[in-house]
Amino acid sequence: MKLRKPNTGVRALGAAIAAAALMSGAGQAVAEPVSIELAFTCPFPLIGDQPIRAQISADIPSQATVGEPTPEFTIDALTVVNEDSRTGLKLVGSETIEGTATNQTTVVTPSRNIDLTVPLTIPPSPIPDETGEFTVPASGTSPAITFNGDDIGEAKITVGNLTLDMIARTANGDIAPAPIGEFTSACTQNAGQSNVLQTIQVVGEVVETPRIAVNRETVDFGNVQAGLTAEETVTLSNTGNAALGINSISLTGPNASAFMQTSSCTTIEPTASCDVTVTYIPSGEGDQSATLTIDSTDADTPTVDVPLTGRSVLAPVPEIAVTPEAVDLGRVQVGQSTSAQVTVSNGGNETLLINSVTLQGADASQFLQTNNCTTVAPDQSCTVELSFTAASAGARSAQLIIGSSDPESPELTVPVSVEGFDAPTDTLELLLGLKGSTYINASDSTLPLNGTIATLLELASGTFEADLAIEPTTGYFSIKLLFSQLKAAANVEFEQSAVTTGTLVNGTLTANSHLYVKVPKVAVKLFGLPIPVGGGDQCQTIEPVDITLTSEEGSNFSPATGGAVSGTYQLPPLQNCGLLTDVLNQFLTGPGNTIDLMLTPEQ
Known part of the structure; x- marks a missing residue:
């Protein structure tokens, strides 16, 4: 085959566009302008990692007061696009570039790290015909922050990595050819840079306050045979700066008598913890529930409730569960393959027998499944591997049917879907x-x-x-x-x-x-x-x-x-x-x- 030589110069898509996003927090003091320039490395289609740099500017006060929300601030960023990127965009007919940039920004205080997400909007920006670098603007608004007494001291606003979601368009407004027209790039900030945008002094009165934290939102004992018992532990912690008093720990609810709690929790010093042991003593048959209630000297959260559930069974029974409950294999290019796993677990107290694993439905023949599921012991699992090869474009669906010895769910269905698409020919x-x-x-x-x-x-x-x-x-x-x-x-x-x-x-x-x-x-x-x-x-x-x-x-x-x-x-x-x-x-x-x-x- 003999290819004709193109008349135009050769360029490919470079580092198309990048923007930096960030959060700016402030107190009630007069805002002052701050600015930072950072360099990033971004992976782009075809050409791999490319360097970009962004100038980020905002007005951020250098002082904030405890308990008073900071105002929101507009963030402006100018990103430099190099000549190779400009040429590459022009080569495929791009006239404008637009999109969003989402930044991983952190406010670091003496007691915690506050993670924020700040999306910046990149409006449709023209790609110049003249050679050389050009800049692309972006802007967004930071959310407000309310500092507490634990944050008193120096808080630093640091700018982290960013994710770009970009769209390049041709003169008539159409999206440029794939994979250049639309792409996502997870950019990494280059090492060795100062990424502190602003330092804020958080001021206010230091108040000694106990704060309770409980490690369990709920406790589910699952199936327990009547006449036997099961135990779980709930840990109470003090995240405040003063001693936390535990006034009482009690059990209430329709089946409170089926549960028992024991603990030695009285006073918990800052950063310390203690355990509450909850025992489930099932009787009869069926679901049982109660509430573990902890009363403490935490003024903000004086009472914490932890729901307790369990099921009393007359004999050991298996209990099947699947994760995920539905499988979406996404979009697959014709001729390509994809796969996913379904985990089959046993939450009961008897061995679960897997009688059959099959695929059914109009498109079942286009999917494949393999598995290692025969018997599943209590609290164990097995795996079903689903795979699909796209033979043609279009949506396909099937059902993964799992038959088991679970008396309540002898047959469980997992919907499976996928879409095949033709490869672009650009x-x-x-x-x-x-x-x-x-x-x-x-x-x-x-x-x-x-x-x-x-x-x-x-x-x-x-x-x-x-x-x-x-x-x-x-x-x-x-x-x-x-x-x-x-x-x-x-x-x-x-x-x-x-x-x-x-x-x-x-x-x-x-x-x-x-x-x-x-x-x-x-x-x-x-x-x-x-x-x-x-x-x-x-x-x-x-x-x-x-x-x-x-x-x-x-x-x-x-x-x-x-x-x-x-x-x-x-x-x-x-x-x-x-x-x-x-x-x-x-x-x-x-x-x-x-x-x-x-x-x-x-x-």
């Missing part, structure tokens, strides 16, 4: 110039290389086919002829035997090329005159040379900027090179050869 023509050299191990010599590679890149998958054209070159090496060691010059040509194929995914390039190596002329100099000693029109390798080229790990190869690639290969024996074919093979063929190239976009 492609991009690229022309890269190549320059470098190849080292011939047998003769310890180096040949310079120049040429081009015309590529047709499928944007969605990152796969490509290419025509590789390497210009004729000349190599110099020593050749032993009769009893003399002479300097020889070899003219070397390359003929593509098959289309070059490869992938460009997340900034990593891999290319597989197949070439015949031809040696039309080999000459040595005697008395200053070139003397032919081999070669010819039919002098070439017996079979094509197979060369795999890869970009350097972490180099983020991009068609917009090019990059370095390298590989090793074995040079097959030459044939049809005249009387000295065997001599030439000693110096031009064999393993251990290397190739190093720099690929650069051409206009």
Whole structure:
């Protein structure tokens, strides 16, 4: 296959857009302007990790008062988009860029970390036709914060990582070709930067206050055979700065007599805790419930209720449960596969027997299931593995039916759904110039290389086919002829035997090329005159040379900027090179050869 060379310069999508988002807290003092510039690394489609930088500005007071909510503040951010990104966007017809940026921002006080989410809106912004960097604005509003007495002291507002959800549009408003048109990028803040946007002094009166914390919101004993007992522990903690008094611990409710509590909780010092042991003593048959009530000296939460539940059974019974209760396998490209797991657990007090696991429904034949479910002991589980390969576009559904020995749920149904979609066919023509050299191990010599590679890149998958054209070159090496060691010059040509194929995914390039190596002329100099000693029109390798080229790990190869690639290969024996074919093979063929190239976009 012969690909035509594109007339335009070669660029790929760079670091399309990035914005920084942050929270700004403040007290009731006069706001003061603050600003910070941070650098991030963001993974982008096709080209992998790319650097961005953002200038973040806001008006944030440097003082806040305990108990009084801080006002909300508008956050402004300007993000610098580099020339490679601009060129890449223009190459696929993008005229505007828009989206949102969500920042992981933390307010660090002496007693706690307050996590905030601040979305910034990136309005539709034009992508200029002129070369060079350009900026994209973004803005959002921070939520209010109310500091408490434990926060008194210095609070720092720190800016963390961010997530970009971007949309690039063409001139008519349509979304640009996938995967460039819409993408999400989880950006990581570069190390070694100060990410403190503002330092706030939190002021107010320090009040000694006990605060109760309970580690269980509810306690469910599950199935317990009548005549037996089961125990659970509820831990009470004091997160305040003064001693917490436990006034009483009691049991109330319709089945309070089926439960019993014991503890030694009286006074709990700050940061300390104590345990309440709750015992379930079932009788009869059926569900039973009560409430564990803790009264304490916490003025804000003087009473804490913990609901208690259990089921009294006359004999041991299994109890089946599945997680999740429904499976959505999402969207799957035609020809691709996906999978998910369903966990089958036994919450009863008798071994659960799994009688059958089947798929039913109109599309059941398009799903597969495997499992390790036969018997499930109490409080244990097994796994059902669901898989789907998209044969065509469209929604598909089935039901995973699990039959078991659970007397209340002998047959349990888990809905399964998925949608197949056709792969986008958007492609991009690229022309890269190549320059470098190849080292011939047998003769310890180096040949310079120049040429081009015309590529047709499928944007969605990152796969490509290419025509590789390497210009004729000349190599110099020593050749032993009769009893003399002479300097020889070899003219070397390359003929593509098959289309070059490869992938460009997340900034990593891999290319597989197949070439015949031809040696039309080999000459040595005697008395200053070139003397032919081999070669010819039919002098070439017996079979094509197979060369795999890869970009350097972490180099983020991009068609917009090019990059370095390298590989090793074995040079097959030459044939049809005249009387000295065997001599030439000693110096031009064999393993251990290397190739190093720099690929650069051409206009």
